[in-house]
Amino acid sequence: MEVILKEDVNKLGHRGDVVKVADGYGRNYLLPEKLAIEATLANKAVIEQMKASAVRKSAKEKTGAEQLATQLSEVELVFERKVGENEHLFGSVTSGDIAQQLEAKGFTIDRRKISLEEPLKTIGEYHVPVKLHREVTSHVKVTVKGDQPEAEAVTTTA
Structure with missing residues (x-):
């Protein structure tokens, strides 16, 4: 099963990546937890928009994480x-x-x-x-x- 990751998943990939996973892992974990969406033709067209927003979101998260790191x-x-x-x-x-x-x-x-x-x-x-x-x-x-x-x-x- 091919899925498009909506969030970073450890040892699998980053947000916006298209990855091939076992059917059960995709159906029973990634899709219900809203960590990924199925890689259909319509969804693949949306990937570019997701990647652009992912870059912006990642930059914002990194800034917040750096501030938290100094406090921690x-x-x-x-x-x-x-x-x-x-x-x-x-x-x-x-x-x-x-x-x-x-x-x-x-x-x-x-x-x-x-x-x-x-x-x-x-x-x-x-x-x-x-x-x-x-x-x-x-x-x-x-x-x-x-x-x-x-x-x-x-x-x-x-």
Whole structure:
């Protein structure tokens, strides 16, 4: 099935591209979510207009993303988690946790835009990339702490 993308889709293409996808993926995901339209002759005639507006929209989004990137670079998030041996966390800090705390600070960012290779499972300081636009990536400082101070080893003298 050939479709025309109305929005950028990760690992598929950018707005205005004509791509060939599996029938089920197109019918069950791209079309209902309004991420694409079928590539018919009538719709192909509209592609040029879409591409022109996509360039304008992309430029506007990029400007907004750059402003947001400068604000996000100053944000520092702190997470407290239970800690086991070797400063290994019982839970982990995921992209969903980061998105939730960013939202609490007034930034609405989809968790899928937070590029964590895998959840953070150890105590430390991390710089987590946030892809705001295909050309704009910001970094958020994330600090993971233990929820209790390290317990001193109790020694008993006989």
